[in-house]
Amino acid sequence: MKKKLVSALLCMAMVGTMLVGCSGGNEGGTDDSKSEDKASDTEVVDESAEVSDKLAEEIKSQVPDKDYSEYTIGFCGMTLNNEYHIIVANAVAQSGKALGMKVEIQAGAEHQSVEEQLTIIENYVSQGVDGIILVPAASEGLISALQECKDAGIPVINLDTKLDDNTLKTLGEDIPFYGTDNYVGGQMVGEKVAEMYPDGCKTAILRGVQGQTNDDDRYNGFLDKAGDVVDLVAEQHANWETDLGYTAIQNIIQANPDLQVIYCENDLMGIGAYQAVDEAGLTDKIKIFSYDGVTEGLQYVIDEKFVSTCAQQPIEMGKLGVVNMAKILAGDKAETYIDTGCKLVTIDNAEDTLAETEKYAAEISATK
Template identity: 35%
Template sequence: MKKLLVITVFLVAASAFLFGATYRIGLSLSTLNNPFFVTLRDGALQAAAGLGVEVIVADGRDNPAKQLGDIEDFVQQKLDLIVINPTDSDAIVTAVEEANKAGIPVITVDRGASGGMVIAHIASDNVAGGMMAGEYVAMLLGGKGNVVELEGIVGTSAARDRGEGFGAAISKYPDIKIVAKQVANFNRAEGLVVMENILQANPNIDAVFAHNDEMALGAIEAIKAAGLLDKIKVVGFDAIDDAVAAVNAGEMAATVAQQPFLMGQLAVVKAFEYLTIGTIYIPVDLQLVTSK
């Protein structure tokens, strides 16, 4: 993938050089209070530096109204393209449609939009990731036990898809019960509070699946405080640095790894391709066929 990305960057950069293209791209992120999206931003900025384009970053602060305002500002600035990581997949539709009306192309990254015209969506397969987590939880529990699911922000495609995949995997094990499913908004502090409340109501928990690592890490703090770290297995999603450290320390059972840096890079590269050559280049590996 890295080799293909380098080749793609070279090709579109060469095209841009020939046509003298320079672009301004808006990057609207759901929040910069989460290391995952900080890494995504860093990947975008690195790609932009290599391509000689300007990326203007806006922090939505997990507030759909704030994000809408940020994108309206991008539209007023007449940017060439807007990359959006939605705070809420439904609420972002208005912003996408405003960009559409202004003739500004839109790419979504990590989380999709429920409407409006988007030229590309760059994301992991969140359903498959949720299934991966569910199968691992089932393996850890030997197919039997009580499980808590901490959900992300309601209305985001990531929360919906990860929950769908996890539920599909767990449904194959009749002796595993999801005894609590509560929203903690992808937030570490909320993960802590929600898990504390769940443990007070039902301390007989065997495993936790959190839709992201921030919530998983908050849950671990609550589990530690209850003296149940040796009993309850926690699985997160994103593989941020703190979560990987927790896995290595034996505090978290696992985390599903994504590649936010690469997501950010690809978002800018695909934006640049579209602006430069009017399409999005999707490379497919070649094979050499010989008689031997």
């Protein structure tokens, strides 16, 4: 009996240390996770792939003429678990290759893993990379890593998700940012909804991970344009995930059978939402507006499962990141802010957008 108790306690203590060990950062890391990271990297981002001449030309034409083969840049992605982020990573890898640079690709295992990103950046700094391109997992919380970069004189370029102003203020440095203004994207969706339902509609919103700027911007932008017309009956954070989106919408429909509009802040949650709506047999009554424009999302628009999705330009972001990093390395000034723009994809332009994305993807080399 006593032995059991002791072993149970030990076990609990172990769980404790394990959890701390896992979340507290991967310095050294467990062997398992390391090999896993590596495995997924090489699979996802095919570094040996040939860069198309067209891409090489395009990138070279934008940067000062110089031999970049001495440089190594580190890309720290949010995750490599979804298409959107894989495309960003690929764009960076291929564009870097076009200039003959070495590109290292690392990303957190999960969407919101700031700790892992801290470790990745710290490792880059200690390896002495020449520049870091970063897609932060959260707008805040990376300050210490960024400080290290600053101290080591390593330039940082921020893509996709903007670091928040406080972080930049604390750091006392402007970090170039190229990405979509999610607020504007949210506004586009909001306008569309306002246009379709001038007399108002019962609306539910599926939000991403609480605390990320993306989430706030997509939410506030939407309400800015649609806030006056919509009757917001429910909002839940489904953490960008399909299964959580599915369950949340099932429950929201239960509470609000007369729901008319669901706005999903990304396509993955949108897919889950559609399954729940479909199962409830309410596809005629409930319309889904999504966001992101990944291929599956575009396909859903073509199939009229989504009314619209808001497409971003991940490839453009990746290219701009490398081009401007090259400029910095060559001693030029980088652009401080570029809005890569986003467009609302509806049934009218979905097929074209899908074709375009696939073309881009082909140009950037297949991800598989």
